[in-house]
Amino acid sequence: MVALRGGQDYPRSVGEFLSWFGTDADCRDYLAWLRWPDGFVCDECGHVDGWRLADGRWECAACSHRTSVTAGTIFDRTRTPLTVWFHACWSFATAKDGISALGLQRTLQIGSYQTAWAMLHRLRSVLIRPG
Ligand SMILES: [Zn+2]
Incomplete structure (x- = not known):
């Protein structure tokens, strides 16, 4: 997952987009890479070593604090798959x-207009810069 480049680590085309983000694990890897470009950093104690748990969350090697790569982002606690979010x-x-x-x-x-509307609302709340 570290080999991404494209338009400087942002996909240049739909084809590239699809090949990068085919599964939720791909999306999670990408978010982890964006969040911790030099490797995991504990947001509780600042320790720079941890491991990934079976459920996809991370655990700090020093204080055992557990965090999700989506914590504090618009993808936090969503039931919508990350692949769908990325596509959105x-x-x-x-x-x-x-x-x-x-x-x-x-x-x-997606089946529900309400879900699409809520996703769009979240996207608009963070993506306010032109371009
Ligand atoms: Zn920690």
Whole structure:
């Protein structure tokens, strides 16, 4: 997962996007890499060593604090798979004229308009910078 480059570690195309983020584990790896580019850092005690647990969370080697790579992000405590979230981010970021909840629901083929609307709301709350 460290070999990413593309448009400087951001996928340049749909094909690249799909090959990078095929599974939730891929997405989690990417988030971990963004969050801890030099390796895990405990957000509780600042220790720089830890390991990944079977459920995908991380545990600090010093204080045993457990954290998720999605903690404090818009992906925190979501029941929607990360692959769907990443696809939503991609659609949101690449739609030239913006995207509606209905458009997102159709693109992602998710059953609930309410879910699409809530995702879009979260995306808009953080992605406010042009470009
Ligand atoms: Zn710690």
